[in-house]
Amino acid sequence: MKVVFAGTPEFAAVALRALHEAGFAIPLVLTQPDRPAGRGMQLQASSVKQYALAQGIEVLQPLSLRMDAKDPQRAAEAQAAHARLLATDYDVMVVAAYGLILPRATLDIKPCINIHGSILPRWRGAAPIHRAIESGDAETGVTIMQMEEGLDTGPMLLIERIAIEDGDTTGSLHDKLAALGGRMIVDALRKMEAGGLEAVPQPEQGVTYAAKIAKEEGKLDFTLPAMDLARRIRAFNPFPGAAGQAGGVTVKIWNAQAVEGNGSPGQVLSANAHEGIVVACGEGALRLTELQKPGGKRLATAEFLKGFSFDGLTFE
Structure with a gap:
């Protein structure tokens, strides 16, 4: 079976690596254009592109796949990509976190299969891992699905579930689901080859949408219950990072636990190496265990307090 692969971040690169190591022929990879990244904002290739080039696989990076795009450059690149797909000998396209919409013209060339990081129909959309943690879900998983024009609405081929552990962040859960997705897509294609898939x-009930994460969502509102904020902190680790303002300084909060405590929302109830940094919330309190100030490193509470004093401060 020959596979065209479309994906961009590390979640997708794990699946691409699994397919390649399983022996599937991959004549072409699609990924998003290089983006500025890092302190120097230099162009950086996606994780998928880096892996593909290292294996000698051809890479295509169109700005769009919509041949009717209003922007002439996007339309021209989409037309070139469409022509390249038509000229490529392949049996199936596998898509994982590509970041571009596949139009009907692309979907009609060959079957398209998507690796989605949730138990569909819950958390269709761009940020299923973040939203599952933020909402306090007890479990999540990976769905292998046939693609159609709707947003993650296609029929399901394989589903596997995993528990969301109390300490899971989006970073740790991402890694678990990426590995699961890589194993499942290999299994799915082998079953497809054998005609057993x-x-x-998808059920009509239970549909939810995982909206793309905005940086502004990282600002913590301490009038909310501590349990909600603890989940949000885990959900936004590593991106975009949760933060609060203390004395005019933006303090990023990477890890915290909900604890008992009473006070005005944002009031620092304690800030010492023995009791830790405890902040009152609308209901209960948060014990902050890993923090970062602007230009600094992520530090455990005891180390952070050596260079930052909360005396007389509240979180806003």
Whole structure:
């Protein structure tokens, strides 16, 4: 079976690596254009592109796949990509966190299969891992699905579930789901080759949408219950990072636990190496265990307090 692969971040690169190591022929990889990244904002290739080039696989990076795009450059690149796909000998396209919409013209060339990091129909959309943690879900998983024009609405081919542990962040859960997705897509394609893969329509009930994460969501509102904030901190680790303002300084909060405590929302109830940094919330309190000030490193509480004093400060 020959596979065209479309994906961009590390989640997708794990699946690409699994397919390649399983022996599937991969004549072409699609990924998003290089983006500025890091302190110097230099162009950086996606994780998928880096792996593909290291294996000698051809890489295509169109700005869009919509041939009717209003922007002439995007339309021209989409037309070139479409022509390249038509000229490529492949059996299936596998898509994982690509970041571009596949139009009907692309979907009609060959079957397209998506690796999605949730138990569909819950958390369709861009940020299923973040939203599952933020909402306090007890479990999540990976769905292998057939793609159609709707947003993650296609019939399901394989599903596996895993528990969301109390300490899971988006970073740790991402790694678990990426590994699971890599194993499952290999399994799915082998079953497809053998003719043993059945497509099941998604349930009509239980649909939720995982909206893309905005940086502004990282600002913590301490009038909310501590349990909600603890989940949000884990959900936004590593991106975009949760933060609060203390004495005019933006303090990033990377890890925290909900604890008992009473006070005005944002009031620092304690800030010492013995009791830790405890901040009152709308309900309960948060014990902050890993923090970062502007230009600094992520530090455990005891180390952070050596260079920052909360005396007389509140979180806003």
